[in-house]
Amino acid sequence: MSRLVVVSNRIAAMEGKKESAGGLAVGIMDSLKDAGGMWFGWNGKISEEDLPLEKHQQDNITFASFSLKQSEYDQYYLNFSNTVIWPAFHYRLDLVQYQREDYDGYCQVNERLAGRLQPLVEPDDILWIHDYHLLPFAAACRKLGMTNRIGFFLHIPFPTSEIFNALPPRKELLEMLCEYDLIGFQAETDRLAFIENLSLVTDVEQLDDDRFSAYGKSVTVRVYPIGVEPDSIRELAEGALPPKLAHLRDKLNGKLIISVDRLDYSKGLPERFQAFETLLENYPQHRGNIRYFQIAPTSRGDVQAYQDIRHELETEAGRINGHFSTLEWTPLFYLNQHYERSLLMKIFRHCEVGLVTPLRDGMNLVAKEYVASQDPANPGVLILSRFAGAANELTSALLVNPYDRDGVAAALDKALCMPLDERISRYKEMMDVITKNDIVHWRQTFLNDLKEVPIQESKAAKAS
Numbered sequence: 001m002s003r004l005v006v007v008s009n010r011i012a013a014m015e016g017k018k019e020s021a022g023g024l025a026v027g028i029m030d031s032l033k034d035a036g037g038m039w040f041g042w043n044g045k046i047s048e049e050d051l052p053l054e055k056h057q058q059d060n061i062t063f064a065s066f067s068l069k070q071s072e073y074d075q076y077y078l079n080f081s082n083t084v085i086w087p088a089f090h091y092r093l094d095l096v097q098y099q100r101e102d103y104d105g106y107c108q109v110n111e112r113l114a115g116r117l118q119p120l121v122e123p124d125d126i127l128w129i130h131d132y133h134l135l136p137f138a139a140a141c142r143k144l145g146m147t148n149r150i151g152f153f154l155h156i157p158f159p160t161s162e163i164f165n166a167l168p169p170r171k172e173l174l175e176m177l178c179e180y181d182l183i184g185f186q187a188e189t190d191r192l193a194f195i196e197n198l199s200l201v202t203d204v205e206q207l208d209d210d211r212f213s214a215y216g217k218s219v220t221v222r223v224y225p226i227g228v229e230p231d232s233i234r235e236l237a238e239g240a241l242p243p244k245l246a247h248l249r250d251k252l253n254g255k256l257i258i259s260v261d262r263l264d265y266s267k268g269l270p271e272r273f274q275a276f277e278t279l280l281e282n283y284p285q286h287r288g289n290i291r292y293f294q295i296a297p298t299s300r301g302d303v304q305a306y307q308d309i310r311h312e313l314e315t316e317a318g319r320i321n322g323h324f325s326t327l328e329w330t331p332l333f334y335l336n337q338h339y340e341r342s343l344l345m346k347i348f349r350h351c352e353v354g355l356v357t358p359l360r361d362g363m364n365l366v367a368k369e370y371v372a373s374q375d376p377a378n379p380g381v382l383i384l385s386r387f388a389g390a391a392n393e394l395t396s397a398l399l400v401n402p403y404d405r406d407g408v409a410a411a412l413d414k415a416l417c418m419p420l421d422e423r424i425s426r427y428k429e430m431m432d433v434i435t436k437n438d439i440v441h442w443r444q445t446f447l448n449d450l451k452e453v454p455i456q457e458s459k460a461a462k463a464s
Contacts, residue, residue, distance in 0.1 A: 002124040004037035004447070005148075007117065009077070009133040011041030011065045026229060027439035028130075029061070031447065036060040037125070040117050042077075046070055053116060066116060068109070075105025077133065084167070085132045087305070089156050090266040090360045093166055095305050103169050107136050114140035121148060126450060129180070131155045139176035151182040151450040153224065156362040157389070158190040164197045171201045178217045182450045184224040186362040186389040191223050211454070220453045224446050225393060226363050227438040230372040230431070236345035237373035245343075249350055254289040255416055258351035260344060260366050261358070262299040263336065265309050268359040268385065268402040269296060273316045273332070275357070275408035280324050280331060282406070283413045288329045290416060293351070297338040310336065348373035353415045354382045356390075357402040363389040367397070371430045379427035381415035383408070393437065396429040 006028055032039060043054055043065035054065045068076070079102035087095035114137060121127070127150040129137050138150045164170055174197060177183060185191045191210075198204050198214055205213040211220045241249060249256075257276075261267040276292050294317075298310065317334040324331050339347070348354065354370035367382060367390040374380050384390060384397040391399055398411045 002035075002126050003122065004032055004035040005117075005121060005125050005127045006032060006037065006039045006041075006130070007113075007127060007134060007137060008039070008041045008130040009081075011039055011043060011063060026232075027226075027443050030440070031443045032061045033059060035447075038062040038064055038120065040064045040113075040120070042066060042068060046073055062120075064117075064120060066113065072105065072109050072112075075102045076109035080106035081133045083305075085135070086156070087265075088163055088167055089132060089159050091157075091159060091163055092265065093163060095265065096166070098168060100168070107140075110134060110136040111140040111143070113137070114144060114146075117141075118144050118146060121146065123148065126447070127151070128153070128447070128450070135173055136176040138179035142179050149181050149450055149453070149455070150179070151184065151446065152177070152180040153184040153446065154190065154362070155186065155226070157187075157360055158185060158193045158197075160193045161197050161200055164193070165200070170197070174198050174201055175215050178215050178219050180219055181455070182220045182222070182446075182453045184222055184446050186223070186225055187392050188223050190362070190389075191221055194221060218454060220449070222449065224442055225389060225437055226365065226442050227440075228365055228368045228372055228434065229439055230434050233345050233369055233372040236342050237349040239342075239346055241346050241350065242343070245347070252291055254291065255352040256350065257290060257292040257353040257355050257412065258295075258348060258370070259293070259355045259357075260295045260339075263296045263306060263310055263313075264299060265305055266358055266360055267296075268357050269294070269309065270312055270316060271359070271402050271405065272355065272357050272408070273313065273320060275402075275405040276332065276412070277320050277323075278405045278409035279412045280320075282409055286413070286416060287324065287331070288326065290331070291333060292331060292355070293333045293335065293347075295335045295337070295339060295344075298336060345369065345373045348380075349375060352380045353412065354380055355412070356382065356388065357385040357400060357408060358388050359385070359402055361385070361388040361390075365390075367394060368434050371397075371427065372434055374427055376424070376427065376431075378420065379423050381418050381423055381426070382430070383411045383415055393433045394430045396426040 039061060045067040047067040048069055051067050056063050079099065083097040125148055127148050129150060129152045131154060138152065141150060202214050207213055207218060210222050211218060259272065261269060280287055299306065313334060317332050320332050321330055348370045356364055356367040358364055367384050367388065371382055382394065382397040384394055384399055385402045386399045387402065398415055400408045400411045402408065
């Protein structure tokens with residue numbers, strides 16, 4: 001019986017409580033438990049020695065993790081993944097810092113990881129590769145003669161040709177992606193962008209609705225919007241707030257606006273702060289009656305662009321509070337720290353407005369988690385960027401353009417004043433979608449499709 005082998009940049013060993021783990025980690029973990037298999041990824045350690053893989057067993061899952069050398073971390077992770085692919089795929093070419101040696105290092109690390117994985121894989125194992133760090137991984141596996149079915153899921157957006165054409169190794173990246181049997185995207189716009197980019201660099205033949213031939217390979221390209229676990233989120237949200245937070249909530253007269261993001265320029269945080277400022281300017285009736293909480297823990301703190309945005313947010317928060325605060329009221333709370341997911345779900349439930357306005361996002365699970373955490377009898381209102389993948393599903397949210405501070409401010413005013421019957425109606429419509437397209441549906445659909453997609457002809461020839 002074939003096993004499932006999951007490969008991702010970071011490995012998420014589930015040694016703690018399930019409620020502390022992210023939704024994606026839980027979803028992948030459950031799929032591994034169902035099929036039995038292995039999770040292969042970086043352990044977060046830097047070492048100049050060629051250390052053996054760290055392995056441990058939990059239930060019927062093998063965790064195999066590796067360390068990186070400093071040069072590998074710099075070129076593969078810090079530079080090419082996070083100062084080329086990440087900004088470009090989020091439509092920020094102004095932040096791209098391309099160096100050929102970083103791209104070479106990126107490919108070399110993918111090849112080294114494929115070589116370390118190969119001895120652990122059985123011929124009938126199914127490989128599921130995750131995200132932008134590993135675009136060349138299937139190509140590296142094929143070079144080694146691996147004939148396994150290999151699927152890839154991209155968690156971030158895939159850019160249109162106007163953006164992607166600016167990347168010097170665009171042709172090489174597209175050709176390597178065609179070594180996958182199945183590629184999954186968050187949204188139809190991402191799938192179409194991939195096909196458009198492919199057709200601009202090589203001849204593409206459409207074999208059926210979502211299967212294409214390019215570079216002598218056949219690849220199936222489909223959309224799999226990732227979901228959450230609504231039942232477990234509801235259970236977490238229904239629990240009591242910790243005493244200190246409950247006391248704080250009781251002291252805060254008025255309505256609460258909540259945003260939770262990684263500290264990242266793609267999330268539109270400065271634009272969001274400015275929209276909140278516009279709300280206070282244009283709708284003065286809310287002054288003293290609302291509070292906005294922005295939770296934004298630091299991520300990739302060794303990248304200059306992330307240091308810059310942290311400084312910008314600290315400056316903006318101080319300026320806004322300095323202008324509007326009174327002795328009794330502070331409008332904006334900016335918290336640059338991490339909170340456990342189990343606590344965040346409880347916080348979501350006690351906030352009247354969820355403000356999720358990324359400039360570009362593959363999906364944004366916070367939007368779905370906010371809705372799933374709400375009290376069905378008295379739900380809050382979700383304000384959502386139309387540039388997040390979640391906007392394709394959560395059409396009953398208040399959809400906004402995050403670049404339009406007046407429009408976002410108007411949406412905040414509408415959300416804060418929305419009557420109960422409309423809030424319930426919008427909540428029910430969104431929960432129907434979230435429940436239907438949960439994370440179990442996402443992983444089962446992808447893996448079932450991967451087992452059924454046609455095997456590439458070149459691969460079949462090798463196998464025979």
